[in-house]
Amino acid sequence: MLDAGTKQAIRLALLRCFDSVRGVVDVSEVRDHILALLVLKYASDHAVETSHAVALEADAGSVPSFERLLNAKHMPAIGQRVDWALADLEKQHPLLKDAFHSVRFDSSLLGEPTQRQHLVADLLSCFGLPEFDFRGGASAEAASFACETLISEAAVVAGKRGADFFTPPEVSRLIAGILRPEAGESVGDPCCGSGTLLLTCSAFARAQSGGEGCQLFGQEKNGGTWALAKINMFLHGERAAQLAWGDTLKDPRLVAGGQLQKFDVVVSNPPFNVKDWGQEAAAADPFGRYRRGVPPRASADYAFISHMVETLKPGRGRMAVVVSHGVLFRTGAELQIRRQLLEEGLVDAVIALPAKLLPSTSLPIALLVLRKDKSDGQVLFIDASRQFEHGKTQNKLRDEDLAQIEATYVARADVDGYARLVSLEDILQNDWNLNVVRYVEAVEPVYQVDLEALRVERAQLRAELEGLESRFTSLIHEVRHA
Numbered sequence: 151m152l153d154a155g156t157k158q159a160i161r162l163a164l165l166r167c168f169d170s171v172r173g174v175v176d177v178s179e180v181r182d183h184i185l186a187l188l189v190l191k192y193a194s195d196h197a198v199e200t201s202h203a204v205a206l207e208a209d210a211g212s213v214p215s216f217e218r219l220l221n222a223k224h225m226p227a228i229g230q231r232v233d234w235a236l237a238d239l240e241k242q243h244p245l246l247k248d249a250f251h252s253v254r255f256d257s258s259l260l261g262e263p264t265q266r267q268h269l270v271a272d273l274l275s276c277f278g279l280p281e282f283d284f285r286g287g288a289s290a291e292a293a294s295f296a297c298e299t300l301i302s303e304a305a306v307v308a309g310k311r312g313a314d315f316f317t318p319p320e321v322s323r324l325i326a327g328i329l330r331p332e333a334g335e336s337v338g339d340p341c342c343g344s345g346t347l348l349l350t351c352s353a354f355a356r357a358q359s360g361g362e363g364c365q366l367f368g369q370e371k372n373g374g375t376w377a378l379a380k381i382n383m384f385l386h387g388e389r390a391a392q393l394a395w396g397d398t399l400k401d402p403r404l405v406a407g408g409q410l411q412k413f414d415v416v417v418s419n420p421p422f423n424v425k426d427w428g429q430e431a432a433a434a435d436p437f438g439r440y441r442r443g444v445p446p447r448a449s450a451d452y453a454f455i456s457h458m459v460e461t462l463k464p465g466r467g468r469m470a471v472v473v474s475h476g477v478l479f480r481t482g483a484e485l486q487i488r489r490q491l492l493e494e495g496l497v498d499a500v501i502a503l504p505a506k507l508l509p510s511t512s513l514p515i516a517l518l519v520l521r522k523d524k525s526d527g528q529v530l531f532i533d534a535s536r537q538f539e540h541g542k543t544q545n546k547l548r549d550e551d552l553a554q555i556e557a558t559y560v561a562r563a564d565v566d567g568y569a570r571l572v573s574l575e576d577i578l579q580n581d582w583n584l585n586v587v588r589y590v591e592a593v594e595p596v597y598q599v600d601l602e603a604l605r606v607e608r609a610q611l612r613a614e615l616e617g618l619e620s621r622f623t624s625l626i627h628e629v630r631h632a
Contacts, residue, residue, distance in 0.1 A: 152291055160296050163281035164303060170272040174261050181304040182374060183260075184273065185381050186236055186253045188300065189246070191216045191277045192293040192385060193239055195284040220278045223271040229256035232270060245389050249380040252373065290387055297385040301344050301378070317343060317419045317472075318507060320547040322350035325470045327556040328499075328519060331415045333359035338413035340398040340457055341420040342368030345379035349386050351415060366391040367411065369398045399453050400428040402437065404461075410437050416458045416469035422511070423474070424450035442490040443483050451477045452487045459496065459520060467522040468498075472508075472515055478584040489582045492529070492574060496520045499530040499559060502586035504538040506545040516586065519559075529577060532558055532569045533590040567592055 167184050168177045194216035219232060232255040240246045260266040276282075284293050301316060331337055331351040339348050345368060352363035366388055370376040376395040383391040394403030404411045427450035432440045439460045445452035451473060458469050477484070478500065491497050499519040506512045514535055534555045539546045558569045570589050580588050 152288060152295055156288075156292070157295060157299075159281045160292065161299050161303075163276065163279050164296065164300055166279075167273060167276045168303070170276055171260075171269065174265060174269055175259060178304060179259065181300070182250075182253050182378065183255065185297070185300060185378065186250050187232075187273055187277050188282070188293070188296055189249075189381055189384060190219075190232075190235060190239060191282050192284045192289070193243075195289065198285065216277070220274050223274045224267075226267075227256065228274075229254075229260070229266055229270045232256075232274075243384065243389070245380055245384050245391065248395075249377045249384075251377060290385075294386045297382055298346075301346075301382065316509060317346045318509075318544075318546070319346070319350070320552065321419070321472065321503075321507060322347050323354075324547065324552050324555060325417050325472075325517065326350045326354040327552060328501075328517070328559055329415050329417065329468050329470055330358075331355045331364050333362035334364070335414035336365040336367065336412075336463075337415040337417065338367045338404060338411065338461055339416070339418050340369055340402075340404075340454065340461070341418050342370050342379055342393065343375055343419065345382045345391070345393070347417045347419065348391070349382065349388065351417060352388060353386075363388070364415070367404055367413065368392075369394040369396060369403050371395075371397045397428075398457060399450060400431075402457070410439075410457075410461050412463040412467070413461055414463050414467060416461055416467070417471070418454065418458060419472040419508075420451075420454040422451065423448070423476075424453075427453050429453075443486040445487065446483050449476075449480075449484075452484050455491075455518070456487065459491070462520075462522055464522060468520065470517055470519045473518050474511075475502075475514060475516055475585065477518065478516060478586075485582055488584065491520065492577060492582060495524050495527060496522070497529050497584070498524055499532065500584050500586055501532040501555060501559070502535045502590075504535050504545050504547070506541070506543070507538075507547070509544060518584075526562075528571050528573050529584070530559065530562055530569065530571050531584075531586045531589040533567075533586050533592070535586075536592070 164184075171177060171180050171184075198215060198217075219228070219235060222228060222231060225231075233253075236250045236253065240248070240250060255270050256266075258266075260269050282296070284290075298319070302319075325347060329351070331354055333355045335355065337348055337351045339345075342348055345366075348364075348366045348368055352366055356363045366383070368379060368391070370379055370393065373395060376393060379393050380391075383389070383393065392404075396403045402410060425448055427445075429444065429447040432444045432453070437460065439456045440453070442456065443452075445456070455471055455473075455477075458471060462469055497518070498521040499517075501517040501519070503515050503517060505514040507515060532555060534551065537548075537551045537554065539548050558565055562571060564570050568590065572589050576589075577584070
């Protein structure tokens with residue numbers, strides 16, 4: 151376990167990397183370059199420590215390790231040397247194949263030749279700092295923490311643009327805590343972004359089992375984000391993860407034998423209200439994902455949900471998806487799909503979460519939980535929208551907030567002002583509306599008032615006021631006769 155001091159040192163060292171590029175290019179544009187050097191440094195340190203460093207061959211000679219690159223940082227064409235090293239790294243590790251396809255250190259993106267030479271040298275120097283020494287027992291943990299921090303800090307810098315690849319760790323932890331993935335189970339994410347949700351699920355399973363994690367599968371539409379996910383998996387030691395590049399709705403890649411792959415656990419934080427999602431071809435979908443209804447052209451929210459449901463394994467298959475509140479009550483085709491999911495007994499819980507949890511929106515969000523093994527014919531509604539830590543630009547769920555939500559979900563019982571177990575008949579009476587405020591009524595705190603104490607306090611205040619009035623009158627008299 152990394153201590154707080156080590157974490158802070160790594161965070162400050164990463165900020166130095168950011169400072170190196172400012173004034174030349176936006177940090178968000180070279181996030182992948184910085185990540186690439188992090189991977190190269192980690193792989194190099196690991197190879198040195200295990201005493202089987204492999205020389206990285208190139209036309210202009212060999213670049214055997216990060217240390218050699220660092221020593222050559224002022225030599226001509228250092229950017230090209232780094233590119234050669236990354237290409238060889240991809241060959242050595244199958245998971246990293248094409249992970250650096252958008253990264254070029256010998257590129258005008260990093261400035262004109264002289265400026266580029268200095269910038270690459272500065273970045274190499276940053277990763278030569280002691281904070282990025284990934285040798286020793288905690289090397290994997292330090293590297294994964296550096297990766298997580300780099301991704302989150304880059305998301306902050308990118309603002310709303312960071313929403314495409316970043317799910318806040320607290321939201322990921324909540325999803326893992328609700329679904330409780332087990333060692334060896336398969337976990338899929340159709341919009342995996344940087345892979346945060348997948349990694350958190352596997353980490354949860356490892357913590358419970360004492361070692362073994364999950365089998366991880368993901369697909370991502372954005373090529374740069376897909377590459378980021380591969381790097382994230384590599385640095386977290388999930389070398390067997392299978393990540394596909396492509397549009398899940400138009401071209402699902404996680405298939406086997408002409409059928410969608412099935413998973414024990416399915417998680418996702420898909421983009422909200424995607425318009426161009428392929429609605430015109432949905433009715434004839436070869437995988438039958440829209441048999442409950444075709445979602446509207448203007449929003450893919452229920453297209454993602456429909457896809458996720460069809461990838462659940464029979465039996466204990468379970469899923470959680472982050473949604474906007476509109477998903478819970480919109481009418482038309484979405485009402486039809488929502489009603490069908492409820493009638494099939496798949497909807498397990500709806501958890502209202504605070505506003506401003508995601509970098510993409512200031513609106514409140516919700517967690518929709520579905521299970522294949524439901525048998526009680528009821529839906530648990532939890533209003534967790536009022537307990538959180540306030541932030542200037544983004545709010546945060548605290549450990550105690552997460553614990554309360556998870557405990558309430560497990561107990562599956564009414565809690566005044568916080569949770570309510572609702573029958574399908576009651577939901578039908580509300581036109582299949584799943585908005586949490588329809589079912590959980592906020593309870594204002596009741597304070598006991600000590601009337602006698604108030605009378606005593608009132609008398610004391612009145613006496614103080616009379617004394618001040620007397621003093622004020624005396625002062626006025628003195629001024630008039632001065």
